[in-house]
Amino acid sequence: MTETTPTPDFHRMNIPGVVAGVLTLILPFLGAWWSLTLGTDAIVVTTSPFEAKTFIFGNYIASPLFEWFCLGLKLGVVYLGVLLIAGSILPAMNRNEDLARVFINFASRKLLWLVLIFVVALVIFVLLLNQTSSVLPVGIDIPFPYLVWTKSLSADIENVGIMIPICAKFTYAFGVAVIAAVSGVYSRIYHEKL
Amino acid sequence: MDEKTIISAVPIIPVVLLIGCILAAFATNGWDVQATLFAEDPAKTAKSLTEFGSGAPGGESEFFKFNDVDISGDRVTVKLEIQSPLNIPMTVKELSAEIPVGGGVGMVSLPEPVIIPANGSASLNLEGAMPDAGTVSDPHAMVNPAVRNMNMVLDISGIELSIKQPEGVGGVS
Numbered sequence: 001m002t003e004t005t006p007t008p009d010f011h012r013m014n015i016p017g018v019v020a021g022v023l024t025l026i027l028p029f030l031g032a033w034w035s036l037t038l039g040t041d042a043i044v045v046t047t048s049p050f051e052a053k054t055f056i057f058g059n060y061i062a063s064p065l066f067e068w069f070c071l072g073l074k075l076g077v078v079y080l081g082v083l084l085i086a087g088s089i090l091p092a093m094n095r096n097e098d099l100a101r102v103f104i105n106f107a108s109r110k111l112l113w114l115v116l117i118f119v120v121a122l123v124i125f126v127l128l129l130n131q132t133s134s135v136l137p138v139g140i141d142i143p144f145p146y147l148v149w150t151k152s153l154s155a156d157i158e159n160v161g162i163m164i165p166i167c168a169k170f171t172y173a174f175g176v177a178v179i180a181a182v183s184g185v186y187s188r189i190y191h192e193k194l
Numbered sequence: 195m196d197e198k199t200i201i202s203a204v205p206i207i208p209v210v211l212l213i214g215c216i217l218a219a220f221a222t223n224g225w226d227v228q229a230t231l232f233a234e235d236p237a238k239t240a241k242s243l244t245e246f247g248s249g250a251p252g253g254e255s256e257f258f259k260f261n262d263v264d265i266s267g268d269r270v271t272v273k274l275e276i277q278s279p280l281n282i283p284m285t286v287k288e289l290s291a292e293i294p295v296g297g298g299v300g301m302v303s304l305p306e307p308v309i310i311p312a313n314g315s316a317s318l319n320l321e322g323a324m325p326d327a328g329t330v331s332d333p334h335a336m337v338n339p340a341v342r343n344m345n346m347v348l349d350i351s352g353i354e355l356s357i358k359q360p361e362g363v364g365g366v367s
Contacts, residue, residue: 039352042282057350058281058312062233065219072215076208083204102201161356 010092012194017088017104017187023180024111025081028074030173034122036144037167048173049118050074077114083107084184091194101191108188112181115174122147144168260341261317263293265324270300272320272341278310285309285349289318291341291359298325302341307349 032046044055050070054061087103090096129144145151145168154163223229261273272293278284290303302322310316320341344359
């Protein structure tokens, strides 16, 4: 007797899982999720779970440990994307149903957690930044914005006056992350119905 | 590879990736904790920035150098040199100062904004009229060849900094 290859049944493919998987795969390569700019480019902070770049008056503040850690997260998220795609396609191939369930169950909610942790970490980061009085060389306290903000701040201290345009915003990559996270969660529900 | 092995490996792989990357960070920096945490000495970077902030514009500052005073007719020109420690260009939008000439005090200012290149220097020619003729006995007799009461407006990549030297404090000489 020879083993027959199961015929693909594309109605059993987890479409939200495939969408989530593809978006999760490309996510680490879309750049920063959030940026904070003081002036035009005097101080620039761009960040995502996969990178964090800080330029202060043209000086790049780098941490090799953090960069390597971000690389680990990048690889981890790519791995989640692969699992989501594999877990979504396997039922359509009528094979390894248990494996597909394990893949989907493991990978579907991780990105949502990553997005939530990122937002919470961002709020904590700005909170700590606001507590720090010596961020700028002029030594003036600046109320940094939480998440999204565009404003010009001015302050006068003794013989120094300062006017700083501040812009904080989420980028389109964050939108992609949210869509991927929601699709991932939905793929788990969808998978139960298959 | 059987299904059970794959299932047990699924949650372990990302942990291995993350730990592997952290170990690689230390390994590529010779297991030196400080070099792994910071690519450059943060104290060195902070020092260059704070020195610039505290040095402008009065007192003994390595960022401001008084070059020359030129008097021709009823005009006085003061030549200053500004050294920027920043890695980005900045613009001196406005600069005015007082300069003692003879027995009087002249007022000089920057005729137009000057861009100082990143990590470079620029010469500033402050121009102004001589003090009233009656108050100046000998215009070339400089009692104190220093500018004082300096007011300056800097544009550092969109951040506008106005610095006013306190009345009677210091001077750039």
